Amino acid sequence: MSTARWIDAIMGVLFIAFGVWGLFPAAAGMVLGVFPVTVPMGSLAILAGAVLLSGIVSTSTAKTVAGSVGIILALVGAVSLFSDLFGLVPSSGWNSGLLLGSAALLLYDWLGTPDDASTVGRTPVR
Structure with a gap:
C-alpha cells in the first residue's frame, strides 16, 4: 500500500474518532x-474521515481526496483564526492548529508522496 493510502487511512480513522468522541455528552463538548x-464540527469531522477512508481504494484516488480535504481544512483553519465561522468551529487556537496541521499533512500527501510505493528508491531501467 502506498504512503498516500496509509496517510488517508490513518487520518480518516483519527477524524472519525475525533468527531464521534466530540458528540458524546460525557465529553462535555471537549x-x-x-x-x-x-x-456541526463533530459531524464535519466524521464526514471528512469517511471521505478520507473512501480514498484508500487506489493511490491516485487517495491523493485526490487528500488534496480536496486538505484544501478545505486549510480554508476552515485559516478562517477559524479570526472568527468562529458561524458557530461551526469554536474559537480556539488549538482547533485552528489542529485544522491547519491536518491540512498541511494532507497537502503533503497530495503533492509530496510518491505515486507508487514499489518505485521508491529504484533507479529506472534503461
Missing part, C-alpha cells in the same frame, strides 16, 4: 480536554 467541539 475532546482530550483541549479541543472544544460543537455538533
